[in-house]
Amino acid sequence: MNNLQLTATDIRLGIIEAVFGAKSGHPGGALSSADILACLYFNELNIDPKNPKMENRDRFVLSKGHSCPGLYSALAQRGYFSKDLLKTFRHTDSILQGHPDMKYIPGVDMSSGSLGQGFSCACGMALSAKISGKDYRTYTLVGDGESQEGQIWESIMFAAHYKLDNLCMIIDNNGLQIDGKVSDVMNTMPYDTKLKAFGWHVIEIDGHNYDEILNAFKEARETKGQPTAIIAKTIKGKGVSFMENQAGWHGKAPNEEQYLQAKSELEAYKKSLEGGNN
Amino acid sequence: MADKIATREAYGDALAEFGALNENIVVLDADLAEATKTIKFKKKFPERFFDCGIAENNMFGVCAGLSTTGKIPFASTFAMFAAGRSYEQIRNSIGYPHLNVKICATHAGISVGEDGATHQCNEDIALMRTIPGLVVINPSDAIEARAAIEAAINYNGPMYMRFGRLAISVINDNDDYKFEIGKAIKMADGNDVTIVANGMMVEQALIAKDMLKEEGISASVINMHTVKPLDVDTLISEAKKTGAIVTSEEHNIVGGLGSAVAEALCEVCPVPVIKHGVNDEFGRSGPAKELIEYYGLTAKGIVEKAKIAISLK
Numbered sequence A: 001m002n003n004l005q006l007t008a009t010d011i012r013l014g015i016i017e018a019v020f021g022a023k024s025g026h027p028g029g030a031l032s033s034a035d036i037l038a039c040l041y042f043n044e045l046n047i048d049p050k051n052p053k054m055e056n057r058d059r060f061v062l063s064k065g066h067s068c069p070g071l072y073s074a075l076a077q078r079g080y081f082s083k084d085l086l087k088t089f090r091h092t093d094s095i096l097q098g099h100p101d102m103k104y105i106p107g108v109d110m111s112s113g114s115l116g117q118g119f120s121c122a123c124g125m126a127l128s129a130k131i132s133g134k135d136y137r138t139y140t141l142v143g144d145g146e147s148q149e150g151q152i153w154e155s156i157m158f159a160a161h162y163k164l165d166n167l168c169m170i171i172d173n174n175g176l177q178i179d180g181k182v183s184d185v186m187n188t189m190p191y192d193t194k195l196k197a198f199g200w201h202v203i204e205i206d207g208h209n210y211d212e213i214l215n216a217f218k219e220a221r222e223t224k225g226q227p228t229a230i231i232a233k234t235i236k237g238k239g240v241s242f243m244e245n246q247a248g249w250h251g252k253a254p255n256e257e258q259y260l261q262a263k264s265e266l267e268a269y270k271k272s273l274e275g276g277n278n
Numbered sequence B: 001m002a003d004k005i006a007t008r009e010a011y012g013d014a015l016a017e018f019g020a021l022n023e024n025i026v027v028l029d030a031d032l033a034e035a036t037k038t039i040k041f042k043k044k045f046p047e048r049f050f051d052c053g054i055a056e057n058n059m060f061g062v063c064a065g066l067s068t069t070g071k072i073p074f075a076s077t078f079a080m081f082a083a084g085r086s087y088e089q090i091r092n093s094i095g096y097p098h099l100n101v102k103i104c105a106t107h108a109g110i111s112v113g114e115d116g117a118t119h120q121c122n123e124d125i126a127l128m129r130t131i132p133g134l135v136v137i138n139p140s141d142a143i144e145a146r147a148a149i150e151a152a153i154n155y156n157g158p159m160y161m162r163f164g165r166l167a168i169s170v171i172n173d174n175d176d177y178k179f180e181i182g183k184a185i186k187m188a189d190g191n192d193v194t195i196v197a198n199g200m201m202v203e204q205a206l207i208a209k210d211m212l213k214e215e216g217i218s219a220s221v222i223n224m225h226t227v228k229p230l231d232v233d234t235l236i237s238e239a240k241k242t243g244a245i246v247t248s249e250e251h252n253i254v255g256g257l258g259s260a261v262a263e264a265l266c267e268v269c270p271v272p273v274i275k276h277g278v279n280d281e282f283g284r285s286g287p288a289k290e291l292i293e294y295y296g297l298t299a300k301g302i303v304e305k306a307k308i309a310i311s312l313k
Helices: A002-022 A027-032 A034-044 A065-078 A083-088 A117-132 A150-161 A191-197 A210-222 A256-277 B007-019 B039-044 B056-068 B079-085 B087-095 B124-128 B142-154 B201-214 B232-242 B257-268 B288-294 B299-311
Strands: A059-062 A138-143 A167-173 A201-206 A228-233 B025-029 B049-051 B072-078 B102-106 B135-137 B159-162 B185-188 B193-197 B219-223 B226-228 B245-252 B273-278
Touching: A002 A027, A002 A034, A002 A065, A002 A083, A002 A256, A027 A034, A027 A065, A034 A065, A034 A138, A034 A210, A059 A065, A059 A117, A065 A083, A117 A138, A117 A150, A117 A167, A117 B056, A117 B087, A150 B056, A191 A201, A191 A228, A201 A210, A210 A228, B007 B025, B007 B039, B007 B102, B007 B142, B025 B039, B025 B056, B056 B072, B056 B079, B056 B087, B072 B079, B072 B142, B079 B087, B079 B102, B079 B124, B079 B159, B102 B142, B124 B159, B124 B245, B142 B159, B185 B201, B193 B201, B193 B232, B193 B257, B193 B299, B201 B219, B201 B245, B201 B299, B219 B232, B226 B257, B232 B245, B232 B257, B245 B257, B245 B299, B257 B273, B273 B299
Parallel strands: A059 A138, A138 A167, A167 A228, A201 A228, B025 B049, B025 B072, B072 B102, B102 B159, B135 B159, B193 B219, B193 B245, B245 B273
Antiparallel strands: B135 B226, B185 B219
């Protein structure tokens, strides 16, 4: 568990490096989902960084594609490419595009970024496994603001209709979007009753609690006949004090002073975790 | 000439035919299987047919996901709801990652008939050909529709194919007929003007050629079934030879075949290009054959444009 926390902190450090290097990007929603990504890439997913296209690998689609500093950082930590590459995020000659690009980035299973679309693609991957009798699983991370897109609810209908129990959708429920609180901009909640009414198995967790995240993935794997939604309550900007719960940090890069502060906060936290190991 | 048959019928038949040969082929529809004719595949291969309900945007995303795992998804709905409603899903989830998805849109153009303007998509070719790397095909009869499907199965990349509701003549029943993506077919050789057409307008172009001949005008007829990638070499050689081009399409004259031909020729071999098609207006309800006359999508309409093109030489 402690190792996962360390990994998540490294992912967060990578996020800060990436958006600082790009002088743009989306740190808030990347930080809120870092613990979920650590659990996926370092515990749950059946993947091989040396063979990113392994046929029977588990798939992951970042439907909230703007959070890709988190995905890229997780992939780099997992060994898909060098961590040095994170500093080139959004640079003209870099493979690390502003939103995920499956053509050039090892480990990215689907190009995404236009909200509402990645989830549909994940449904297609899960359906394909059902058609072919393969046992890989498909995971997708959806934003709570993103669920305002009608296409999300088309996918929710589709996955339940075709009983895609090999599909697990995680909602990064950090409660904030560009214009403010999700509940003020266009309320999408409650998710649990809505998703249950659509025929989904629903698990509500604290998206920063590793026991809860890992147990939810296990429960999803064991759930048959219906897809599983994990509603993960999270804190936007989690891990960097001045970014936490601030909608303004949805899509803004830190200046040098803020960068150094974020880095020192995360490094201090990492040190405290490492101390706990001794 | 054989009996008339709609290209959508040929599409459904081709899916059922080739579906037996390639088990990676899967077919998706958005509650229009009876109309798009994907029902012919559904009846033979129900385990590889997936109705997505009236939710086209999700359908195209599902296709993108399926294709990443090696499936060859054919997705159908009306042209309006494929190219129109789902333009951005096709651009971002299929075109940008260059995925092997075959978008097969039926009920294109005003020959939809009675359903009227909301269902008559005269803008699909314009929309689809702006997406980098997307192959755009508008077959001229049932034989070409079948050939396009066969070519699509053997081509690894995104394609948009357009099929019609109306039964039209079979014009490609010659033994030496050969379909190749991006390669125009010369249907007639002439010296005074070149008619470049696709879809159901190819038959009208051939009739127009005969009408012009009676007036002593010799016309080439080019079947430009692939709008993208456009066969620019054939266009250049025709432009050099006849020096006057008429394009003809069952589509808005803005953005479609005519625009593609004009864009290509103006840079390399500028000659007069007169566009024949739907004159930047919406369709209306009526029997398809009456609408074709109403909008002048006839051989007579092509003849008039041909004379204008020749006068501008």
